[in-house]
Amino acid sequence: MDSYIKSTLTSLFLLQYALTGGLGAAINITITSPSNLMTGSNINLTIEGNVSDALVTWTVNETTIITFFNTTKITSKNYEGRVDASLNDQLVITNAMKTDSGQYKVSVNKFDASSGTGSSSFQLKVYDPVQNVTVVLLPQINVSENTPEVNLSCKAATGGETFTWLKNGAPLPANYSYTLLDGNRTLQIKSPNITYNGNYTCIVSNPVSSSNNTIELIVKQIVRSVTVELSPPTVYENTPDVSLFCKAATGGETFTWLKNGAPLPANYSYTLLDGNRTLQIKSPNITYNGNYTCIVSNPVSSSNNTIELIVYPVPVTSLSAGAIAGIVVGSVCGGILLIAFIILIVCCVKRRKGKKEKQPVKKSPTKKNPGGPNHKDVLRTVSGNTLSPDDPAFFTVNNIMYRNSSLSMGSYNMDQQVNRRDVPGTVWNTLESNRASTPNSRISSNLKPKSATQV
Template sequence: MENSQAALLTLGFLLFLKGSSALVVTPVTDPVISKVGDNAMLEIKPPGVLVSVVWFFSPAKIPVVSWTGINPVIGAGYENRVTLNTTTGSVELRSVNLRDDGVYMFQGTTFTSGRERFIGSVTLRVYEPITNVNVKPSLAQPIANQALNLTCEVLGSQTVSSRLWLKDSQPLSTSDRITLSVDSSVVSFNPVLQSDNGEYQCKASNPVSEVTSAGYRLEVNYGPEQASITAPDSAAEGSSVTFTCSAQSLPPCNYTWYFNETETAQGLQYNIASVTNADRGSYTCVAWNSVTGRNTSAVKEFIVTGLGSLSSGEIAGIVICTLAGVTGVALGVYFSVKLCRNNPHDLKPGPAQSSTGAVTYENFKGPSASATYENTTAIRIATLIQETSQQPYSL
């Protein structure tokens, strides 16, 4: 019986629309926005006293509810979901779903000084709420000077009216390097730089919801750059020395030490507990970033001080130079004595001394004796130099 009545109401409504002119009633709100699961009010206020009203769901003209002064008749599929206000003709739909989205047409009769027909329609828009928003990077470990995309992933609804990108809680500024897709679902960095570091969020909205994602912390991996070694230029034999390597890098570098081009240690620092002459030379630190795959290096020349740090050749050189100086002094004394003997104003020497090792000038007879003295002195000095240079020197 209800189906027959609904069919008659549908037919009557269609004939009514083709009949005489009627007052067009504008709904209080149009469109009506609702989210899945909420109640939606299709509110109208026709003039006069309501005599009858009928609602259809367009475009299929499916009866929703009708009233002619007795009990309202609810259309199939709307049982327990529709409440009709018999004073104004307004309809409340409860627990709406996506199938309820569409245009609702109404028509009815009011009475003032006489009967007056009215018609109209109202649009209901039903949306799923956004339940969650995520920011997803195209690279798990972004690297400086490479391209990077951040995608705004929206869950819970197919309808997204807008997306707004935030960096450190402020709207993201775009540029030739930082661009947005047409629907703002993707922000592209080409390339990404260290200056892009910060917390990124995406705020997505539709007519019934607005959700902001959790913060995504962008940390651009880079380096290593500007490697350097901190250590003294020299140290005394037997002392302790620490070499420290550093480089600007994210993540922190791995360090490898080389001594005179031979790998000798791993780690940030290289320690020598007791310096020896064998420790002097070239120290190289190689800094390596396991994420970027890049490396850089620094070199430090190190000197060991103290006599024990000199080689045998260096010691012999010093000894020879010293003996050469002694020889110069001896020769100077010799020539001074010779000049004094040849000076006619010098006093004559006294009697010869008999003490052992004494030198007498009484029998000095001229050039032949002088040559003999000079040759003997030179031979003794040369012999002393040779013997000294051949002696071993220990550290």
């Protein structure tokens, strides 16, 4: 306090003491004002109590701001132009600064008939507004499931007093993986995985203002189990188009295709669909044969798989589905007709065979069977001697009746030679050796031939 203020206050105090004959009774003084203010606003301190005709002194942190008595006002040099004391019971400080924070005190000394003294104190704090809140990821890397830990750091350019964290708009869940450090300015997450993905908001506040900012945390998965599928599985040159589908069990973000290890050639027949997950080839031919590789990647990992595409020439016997169906139906009908035809032929053959069995069988003359009647067919003789066919003797047949029909026979000469069957047109004469011992085995050599007559 400069010497001028000191001398003035001393003079006023001595004047009060002389007029009142000493210190008066105590005066009840109260200061009313918000306890927290923002920089740039006005500090308005009001005294509750009668301060007319009194010496009033305002101080902050024991530094005098202003002293006034009725219309006489003395302002400290540091507050000139900022203090408004037009009313004795009010102090206004414009454009408050953080340095204006502190303990404010007002002292009152009255010089009227109710002389007395009084004082009151008031704590005031001035805050900067919260501005420019930022949240950064430390270290600034692509976080994967293999990252041991990640830190989210929050700060404000001005006004930062209290720091509060939210995940997706809600308070952080109780989880041992979350740790708050540095007065809650830093949120540490240990062993992150995809369940920690989300929007993390840092709220910075003080008693007079607040602000916030948000950062998105994305924990990347490792790319695993890449597969490539072909549709249709078999491709011919007349196939309209073929599609190669690529997918990954986890971590798939970017899909890139290679043919035989090189980027796909510029060709209108190649079309990439579904975020490059599908490679479509229109009107494929053998020039498109080769190994197609799908590379699946993200910022932290990559993997791939390969499939071989073979475009086959159109088969010569290739038929449409309708033609194949027609062939099948025709084959079945043809088979049925063939079976019916075979059955018909078998029936006809059996019928013809039955008719033939009812007719006599004419045997051609052979050495063993030189024509003529079989001895089993002889039933009887007529107009001649009747002989048994089994009788081992030469015999003459005139008229022979066959079982099946009547035959007109010519003349038969019985040869006397034994075991002769080679005389055509005659009934054979047989002399079997096993019958030589029978009584009738000797036949007279003077047998005369007989002539057969028609029956």
